[in-house]
Amino acid sequence: MAAANPLRVISLGAGVQSTTMALMAAHGEIGPMPDYALFADTGNEPGAVYDHLRWLMSDNVLPFPVHITQRGNIKDDVLRIAGASKTKHMGPTGSRRANPPFFVDTDGGDYGMLHRTCTGHYKVEALDRFTLQTLGIGKGQRRPKTVTVEKWIGISLDEIFRAKPSPNNWAVHRFPLLEKRMHRHECLTWMERHGYPKPPKSACIMCPYRSDDGWRAMRENSPAEFKEACQIDEAVRDVWPSTTGNVFLHRSLVPLAEVDLSTAEDHGQLNLFNNECEGMCGV
8 A cells, every 4th residue: 555645756867768758757748746766876987978968957957856875886886896806816806796798708609698686786775775764764663564656667658567566565566657658759859849968878897798889889978988888898807706708898708998880881881770770660
């Protein structure tokens, strides 16, 4: 049973969907008005995400506060784990909390992916801990047995498979963009129609899920961040705990600094789909 007036919290990743959801709430298109938006900082977000977050937190953008919470720094933790593995000093520093879904080579020459724990630790658990503290519930204290929190999550129709119920009996997940039957491109259209800047893609600098387009854009537009990703890629190569193969940030199983990120046009091939394909062939 839900409380009559649950705490309404926006899970703000500062990407396209969560930004659109927050701004739609500000415009009164989604209600009731949330109590606050909450950004979980992994410590390895691109500079464009932090810039966009500062804009969201500036005066006259949102009528409710935006809070930032952090549960460690994933870059520091990854490098600490790699360093501990290299020196065979596995103890508290060998925590697997920072386990990103690195690609790992296998005996058959193909790749696998490591089990991902980073989202749960640095995002979900950080958000839940802050919210419980807002309710006056500290670590180790008994949690509510009924729904006292309504967490808004920015999942659009093209990502409906990501919509999951809350695992906690004190919270319920709500998906306003699904209620509005909105796709990601409709979020971008809404933002443009209201004169808002296009949000950046929210993902850690080291995130292995990034596409070649994403890696190429980082290399060309944010060379310092690309260099940082390459350094992390090298640091974890053959020392990640509980793996028998080498690990990589890129699915090619090639060091990121050496991956061929060129396009067909770079090789002189004509792109017949330029400005025409809407990405709907497989839908």
